[in-house]
Amino acid sequence: MSDRDDALSISNPRLIAAIYFGLLAVIANIIIDSVLYALGVELLFPYYQAVLLAAVIAAVFGALFGDKIIHSQKPYAKKVFWWGFLMALVALPFHTLFFLFFFQHTHPHLFGETSVVYYINMYALVLFYSFILFGIWLALLAGFAAVYLRGHLIYHMMNALYIKRKVPSNNDETAVGTQTPQHGQSTITMDEKSKPL
DSSP states (O other): OOOOOGGGGOSOHHHHHHHHHHHHHHHHHHHHHHHHHHTTOOOSSOHHHHHHHHHHHHHHHHHHHHHHHHTOOSSOHHHHHHHHHHHHHHHHHHHHHHHHHHHHHHOGGGGOOOOHHHHHHHHHHHHHHHIIIIIHHHHHHHHHHHHHIIIIIHHHHHHHHSOOOOOOOOSSOBOOSSSOOOTTOSSBOOOTTTSOO
16 A cells, blocks of 8 residues: 555645635534624625625635645644634634724724724724634634545545546447447447448
8 A cells, every 4th residue: 555645745735725714604604604604693784795805805714724734744633724724713802803994894883993003902892702702613623624624625635536437348338439428328239230341
């Protein structure tokens, strides 16, 4: 059995991680917003902006950390988990910054004071509560998601890309080049009249 790890040679690890974490962020954001809405918490800004913000931030940081996650050498579980954990913690301050930017446009009455100290205090307060309420949990989930990406999903993708197809056998059926087989068949069954002479 070969010890070669094909995941280390896969191309575009940043793109794969960006798409993966972007989609996970959309799902997580929909779940979090739905739970908060069910608990009676009013949406702070439009739903599509929240989903778009989460997807873009997650995709950008997935791309930044994708190479480290996918191209980690075996044994990779702990290392990949901590890369995913760190990715979420580093992304959260940027998410909070853009969150406040969108929030300012939907609730301008809260931003009446224009001093820099006021904005810094507001940012620090929102960032603190983001870490307490969601940050650690999202970082843990991002760590496990990174392990799943590196340990399972990447191999499923490679198997789907490089699957070996069987050549049809000539036992009972004759493969015909231009005709299309019926659903589920690899070859076309020809009756005696249609067989070539």
